[in-house]
Amino acid sequence: MVKIGQIELGEFPLLLAPMEDVSDPPFRAVCKSNGADLMYTEFISSEGLIRDAAKSVQKLDIFDYERPIGIQLFGSNIETMAECAKISTAANPDLIDINYGCPVKQVACKGAGAALLQDIPKMVAMTKAVVDSTHLPVTVKTRLGWDDSTKNIEDVAERLQDIGIKALTVHGRTRVQMYKGVADWTLIAKIKDNPRINIPIFGNGDIDSPEKALDYKNKFGVDGIMIGRASIGYPWIFNEIKHFLKTGTHLPAPNLEERIKVCLQHLEFSIKWKGNHGGIVEMRRHYANYFKGLDHFKPFRARLVTAPTFEEILDIVEEVRNYYQEPA
Structure with a gap:
């Protein structure tokens, strides 16, 4: 049984990735009804939430049928992120997730998202501030590193676990890669194989079929898989993967x-x-x-x-x- 804190997610959970302008409550509703085990809000700007910006506040909307659900935050200021963790906790999600993976310029150039991969001490300090600001489990989503010369995710995983995160999701690309090329899960497997690591490790990147899900599960030993782009317009992928993992056969494609x-x-x-x-x-x-x-x-x-x-x-x-x- 995979658990984040006290949240039970089953033997091999399938997570819906938080996607800006996609994973809003209506999209999450159809994914939940088609097999997603854990979902997240679209990422929420800590600066926007502090300013009470309408778009950021609306993203706090969660519904009981979505549970378990996490609110995902991003930002560049440690104090602001800590304050937003308190605001988000009041919205009563099941967990708080921190985005250290978003590669887009508008986020990274402001020192948020994947930009924190260039300043690991600040990432650790920010994470600790969030952990200390909520009673909820805190999880992190990030990437392998900023570029090919700084793939520091193994060290990052240990340091974040040590200051209290309860699960880690890793996208198998660097920030510089954006969404190009093929996701490399080998370092994700190394984190999972590290005897010091005892939190769930979820892999993310390029899972677009039941066959690939089974292959990556067996090859890389992750505790679960996060699915993003492949679920857009195709929420059936969650139940299709579950059925294939259980039976080795395919569900009929939706007519x-x-x-x-x-x-x-x-x-x-x-x-x-x-x-x-x-x-x-x-x-x-x-x-x-x-x-x-x-x-x-x-x-x-x-x-x-x-x-x-x-x-x-x-x-x-x-x-x-x-x-x-x-x-x-």
Whole structure:
């Protein structure tokens, strides 16, 4: 049984990665109902939360059916991060996660996210400040290092465990790599093999099929896997992996009706959470992924991403259903 503090996650948990502008409550809802064991909010700017910025505060929204769920924070100021840990604790998540992995310039150039991989003493001090500011388990998500010459994750793992984190997720790329190339899990395996390490170690990067999940589980010995991009528009991946790990066989791929059903569930929740206009706009990034692989779908997508009302979207989806009608 894999545990983060007292949170039980099963024998080999599958985690939904926190993804900016993707892993909001509507997206998390469809992933949870399709097998995700642990999920996180989109990452929340500590500076935004301190300023009471509406977007940051809204990201604190969590719902009981999502549990266990973590709130993920990022920032460059130790005192601000500690204060935000207290604010986040009051929102009653199951854990607090610190983002030391985000590679994008807007974050890293401000000294947050993956930038902390260039200042390990500050990373350790910031983590300790967060740990000391909450009674909740604190976890960390990070990368192998800043670049190929500074892959310091083995040392980082020991130092963060020593000051109290309860789990570590490692993306198998450096910051310089961004999302290019192939994720290298060999150092993740070394952390897991380190006899000093006794917290759960989760691997992240490039898991996009049940076969790869099983292969990486066996090859690298991680306690669980975090899945990000492969779940966008395809929340079924969690249950597909679980079924394959258990039986060695594949679940049937979702048919058109199932894709439509989950897509509309996602849309309805999005409207409920963000209001009619906000919810409709938010969903536009997802249609291409929900209907990926359908021939000649581009004209339908063009209409879906410009349709201004829920009723018009339903009409277009009904056209999709009729156009791609599967034989009985």
